[in-house]
Amino acid sequence: MTRVRGTEGYTEQSQELFDLYDALEFEELHASILSLIPKPPADILDIGAGTGRDAAYLAGQGHRVVAMEPTTALRQKAQARYADSTITWLDDGLPDLKSLQDKPDKFDLIMMTAIWMHLNIAERERAIPQIASLIKPGGQLILTLRHGPIPAGRRMFEVSGSETIALAKKSGLQIRLHLEDEFSLFNRADVTWTRLAFSR
Numbered sequence: 001m002t003r004v005r006g007t008e009g010y011t012e013q014s015q016e017l018f019d020l021y022d023a024l025e026f027e028e029l030h031a032s033i034l035s036l037i038p039k040p041p042a043d044i045l046d047i048g049a050g051t052g053r054d055a056a057y058l059a060g061q062g063h064r065v066v067a068m069e070p071t072t073a074l075r076q077k078a079q080a081r082y083a084d085s086t087i088t089w090l091d092d093g094l095p096d097l098k099s100l101q102d103k104p105d106k107f108d109l110i111m112m113t114a115i116w117m118h119l120n121i122a123e124r125e126r127a128i129p130q131i132a133s134l135i136k137p138g139g140q141l142i143l144t145l146r147h148g149p150i151p152a153g154r155r156m157f158e159v160s161g162s163e164t165i166a167l168a169k170k171s172g173l174q175i176r177l178h179l180e181d182e183f184s185l186f187n188r189a190d191v192t193w194t195r196l197a198f199s200r
């Protein structure tokens with residue numbers, strides 16, 4: 001099967017990355033946007049859900065959560081790790097989100113944590129209208145962008161907050177929060193993060 005573009009390197013390092021990502025705490029990682037998360041029960045999509053850490057936290061709060069993760073090795077570990085959770089898992093990815101094409105206006109919140117910079121510009125342009133169409137009017141998109149050296153074997157691009165804001169605006173998403181220089185929870189001085197929150 002053709003590998004979803006952007007997932008390069010994740011299968012090969014799945015155990016190591018799973019342990020690293022799953023050790024993070026949702027409330028610490030997302031401290032800057034905790035107040036934007038809707039009250040449960042909301043419909044939430046986590047794209048590139050990785051270990052299921054965020055999906056499981058949100059499901060545990062009473063949300064209806066769909067977690068999309070195209071790297072099979074990560075998704076299978078995540079499903080085992082959070083077997084007791086109500087998360088619905090999808091084997092799918094950006095830019096086309098094929099499994100959700102018949103679900104317009106479905107989600108109150110879409111999260112894309114540490115994944116958007118895995119897409120090239122053509123893929124980002126193709127994906128954003130589809131992502132926007134899945135958000136309910138008044139719903140939100142919250143994402144992070146990584147800046148720093150690209151890990152060996154991974155496919156990553158330098159993507160700015162301003163480019164992402166301009167792209168999202170074309171699809172009817174208005175910027176609500178823009179933070180630069182969020183620090184790395186892995187204590188990496190050479191890595192910083194941009195945080196963006198949009199509403200439709």
Ligand SMILES: C[S@@+](CC[C@H](N)C(=O)[O-])C[C@H]1O[C@@H](n2cnc3c(N)ncnc32)[C@H](O)[C@@H]1O
Nearest residue numbers: 005006007021048049050071093094113114115
């Ligand atoms: C840095 S990890 C972040 C995982 C998780 N969101 C977290 O915060 O721990 C990036 C994730 O994006 C996924 N990914 C890569 N390319 C993707 C694509 N085209 N569509 C959806 N997910 C993708 C990878 O498989 C990986 O799980």
